[in-house]
Amino acid sequence: MYKYIVKRVLLMIPTLIGAAVLVFFILRLIPGDVCELRLAGSGLYADPAEIELCRTNLGLNDPIPVQFADFVWGFFILDLGDSMWTGKPITFEIGLRFQLSLQVAFMATFVAVLISIPLGTISAIKQDTWIDYVVRVFSIAGIAIPSFWLGIMIILGLLIATQKFLGTPWMPPIEYVSPLEDPLGNMAQLIWPSVATGYRYSAVATRMTRSALLEVLREDYIRTARAKGLLEKVIINRHALKNSLLPVVTVIGIEFAFLMGGLVVTEQVFNLNGLGKLFVESVLNNDYTMTQALVMIVVAVFVFTNFVVDLFYAWLDPRIRYG
């Protein structure tokens, strides 16, 4: 097992290098660069000499291999450098946003698991009854409704409800506070985006739980468990659920990794300063260093999440043993 873990960690390196090569070259295929945008972006005339100076300062005039080596080396020594757009250290720019995105991703996952596993289970047990239909409509709605729209509805709903019942309208705070400083204030802000994204996320996982469980319930060993006279509760919880969770864990893992960089619109709706927004801005600004750093972080999250999912598999199913 330890050998496997070491192997998997080592295998992350080529994956990361591959991603680094791709992002580095694709970024440079985009016409224009950060200096043009910064100095002449608003359509003003800019002195070509000034642009040239800017390029030299940022290292954009260095030969491509040198730039690439710089980028990779910076990653190895964990020095991500400065943003080409703002000039501030990237670790500073990413730090808080990463914390926020990570927290939202975790909370959305939590919401999704909390909704999907019980609902999927009940829907499978009560297959083709009205309960099943209600759950299925609920989960299809989750897939169909964009989470940013749901986010808008949540904010509107909160405003209207608080206006009506408390007299003064209230909406989630806009300023981010660390959960360590002010857990309540932090929750008041982040619970809503987590619910909005967690609901869509749960929809896929609910359907996955339902279909996996339905399949497992037809297995011979479930009949064996019934023939033993066990309680239905025990049959579902002990005999069926563990067997049906493999595909659900896969979905949850992929979604989690996606949430780390893909929550662009939802972040806008709730006015969150997360990685998604930073991502879009950095691409629009041709901020090479920032985009590269963000892509690498998201890739690392994906790779790591996959690794955790694989470890989960082994825990759920003893037939899976990695060597």
Place this chain on the structure above:
Amino acid sequence: MPPLLEIDNLYTQFFTSAGTVRAVDGISYVVEEGETVAIVGESGCGKSVSALSILRLIPDPPGRIVEGSIRFMGRELLQLSDEEIRHVRGREIAMVFQEPMTSLNPVLTIGRQLTETLTHHLDMDDDAARARALELLDLVGISDPDRRLGQYPHHLSGGMRQRVMIAMALCCEPKLIIADEPTTALDVTIQAQILELMKELTRNMGVALIIITHNLGVVARYADRVNVMYAGKIIERGTALDIYHSPAHPYTLALLRSVPRMDQPRKEKLDPVEGQPPDLTTLDEGCPFRPRCRYVVDRCAEENPLLEPVSEGHLSACWEKDRLRGPLKEAS
């Protein structure tokens, strides 16, 4: 004293989009205490469904027991509440299934699967259940039981898994074990071991056994009484001796002829049962075996024969049963 198990006029049907499948179509039989009864028939004749019906394990929908009675130790199983039937399952009547590969839960340890029945039915604590599980594994001939308890089904061979299934069935010292093709999925050499084990254990513990099989060799060796099923009905019943030496139904006869035998010359061709088993959704008035029967007479199309005695304890559902028992024997 009433028999241990008495099945009377049992009908189990499956309501599918293709029509109503009459899987068990009015069967009756009796199992006495400590006795081994075989139910024989080809695939799809309703023998497994009849067994699952006893413990009410028919998946509903689409299946349902529509009529009949199953009395076990004086109690009507079909009248019990879900709660009550659960106390019968595993505790008084246990089952051994066909596929040991898929009938054990792959993600739970052997120990867990053995002890859960004990803690559930007998209120044992974990230590007592573990001790009993060790004892049971030893009883069914599994070496190193202490280590096995912590293993998963995929660590065990097919034969071993079937031994575990038997140990599970014996857990609560039931009165009756229903074995649904217990050896079909196993190697021939292992089959004999498993059957010997089941015979020995049931005899020693005074447990009655219903053994469902399509293997006539199994029947000859282990069963006290045999019920031959065809198209959801019992078409012949008798002792193993009756069935083997003087079959009184063309289907039984055909089955016996289709089995290769060591005491016949190799050159001799096997004589398979021609045709297909009937579609259980479209049964008519007549005898369901008649399209495949070599002794068919006009009456077969009009009326399905009832199970009637040919001699003491030997019954057959065939209009021509008396003709069969005569000269045909020599032909076989």
